[in-house]
Amino acid sequence: MTVHQLQPGELGRSRSRLKAKAAASIVAASVSATSMLSAGPASADDARLCMASGTITASSLASVEEGVTLRWYIEDPCGLPKDILLNGIPVGSSAAAVADGEVARTPSGASRYTLTVRRHNPDGTTSSITIGSSPTIVVGNIREYRRTPDGRVVSDHPVGVSEERRAARQTAQRVLRQIKEPYASRLMGKSIGISIIPTGARLTELPYWNSLAGLPTADGRPGGYDAVRGVADTAQPKIAVGAETLGAGDIGDPTSPGYALTHELGHLVLMHTAGPEDMRVLADTARRTQIRAGGPFVGDDSYTKFNVDEYWAEGTAAHFTVFAKRSLSAEYSQAWLKTNDRNLWQLICNVYRGCAPA
Numbered sequence: 001m002t003v004h005q006l007q008p009g010e011l012g013r014s015r016s017r018l019k020a021k022a023a024a025s026i027v028a029a030s031v032s033a034t035s036m037l038s039a040g041p042a043s044a045d046d047a048r049l050c051m052a053s054g055t056i057t058a059s060s061l062a063s064v065e066e067g068v069t070l071r072w073y074i075e076d077p078c079g080l081p082k083d084i085l086l087n088g089i090p091v092g093s094s095a096a097a098v099a100d101g102e103v104a105r106t107p108s109g110a111s112r113y114t115l116t117v118r119r120h121n122p123d124g125t126t127s128s129i130t131i132g133s134s135p136t137i138v139v140g141n142i143r144e145y146r147r148t149p150d151g152r153v154v155s156d157h158p159v160g161v162s163e164e165r166r167a168a169r170q171t172a173q174r175v176l177r178q179i180k181e182p183y184a185s186r187l188m189g190k191s192i193g194i195s196i197i198p199t200g201a202r203l204t205e206l207p208y209w210n211s212l213a214g215l216p217t218a219d220g221r222p223g224g225y226d227a228v229r230g231v232a233d234t235a236q237p238k239i240a241v242g243a244e245t246l247g248a249g250d251i252g253d254p255t256s257p258g259y260a261l262t263h264e265l266g267h268l269v270l271m272h273t274a275g276p277e278d279m280r281v282l283a284d285t286a287r288r289t290q291i292r293a294g295g296p297f298v299g300d301d302s303y304t305k306f307n308v309d310e311y312w313a314e315g316t317a318a319h320f321t322v323f324a325k326r327s328l329s330a331e332y333s334q335a336w337l338k339t340n341d342r343n344l345w346q347l348i349c350n351v352y353r354g355c356a357p358a
């Protein structure tokens with residue numbers, strides 16, 4: 001949860017500077033109260049004592065429609081008047097030796113927030129000091145649809161928050177806040193679009209996915225894309241999942257609530273953040289190694305080993321303990337992955353937080 005940390009010892013050092021300064025102030029006060037009021041750094045040494053430091057933290061590492069609270073804590077030993085800025089935008093001012101505060105933000109794309117102070121020096125100049133930056137906050141948005149009386153499926157903006165939307169927010173937050181660097185940064189400025197396919201509507205009736213109507217899927221499933229209830233786009237970070245996949249299934253051999261969304265978010269992570277170290281190539285090497293070893297694979301073996309995308313998406317589902325079939329639920333865990341497909345487990349742990357220590 002906390003995020004930017006001071007370097008080890010940094011806060012301690014600056015606290016002891018504060019104490020030294022306070023002791024000096026008491027002596028100075030007994031000499032002249034007025035000179036204290038106008039006190040600024042009188043020498044180069046004093047100016048160093050006045051170096052501001054502090055922290056900025058975010059209430060969450062992901063924002064899916066609900067925003068985040070950014071909190072700061074600044075130590076400015078000389079207590080000079082200063083403006084406090086987040087990404088260059090003033091959020092407050094203070095003349096105290098210790099200043100803290102918070103502000104809510106709902107970023108429209110993945111963001112980092114840099115905290116600076118603009119200090120007004122006694123000689124009339126100002127100086128800008130960068131205190132630190134928040135970690136990357138990954139961002140998602142959700143879109144719902146409805147069928148019009150004339151049969152089209154259009155974007156819907158219902159009043160209030162539907163059960164499906166609430167469930168999608170929760171699952172997306174759970175996954176997105178665990179994406180480590182440098183992967184999270186590769187989504188900078190972008191928002192992950194999550195479309196909820198209404199029950200009773202086909203994926204290919206949603207405007208963005210129209211062009212897939214009538215097309216077969218790569219794995220040749222019955223009904224092609226028209227029948228698909230979970231899909232991820234390679235061109236943009238957009239996915240769509242069936243509304244029914246977000247709630248509890250209770251017939252046959254059901255999936256976990258949120259399984260489809262977690263699986264599709266896994267696809268997006270591999271497709272949109274793999275980067276120059278090429279997680280995609282590494283994951284495919286792990287997959288081929290596992291095929292040569294004769295498996296096993298998380299969940300339905302023939303599906304998981306089919307290509308690197310499904311391999312990664314099912315590994316993601318295992319990491320977050322959501323299963324594709326209740327009968328295979330024992331395989332969707334970090335422990336199972338670590339024991340049975342250690343190469344994939346290692347790569348998954350490189351990309352997502354939350355692995356138990358090896």
Ligand SMILES: [Zn+2]
Binds near residue numbers: 263
């Ligand atoms: Zn998939």
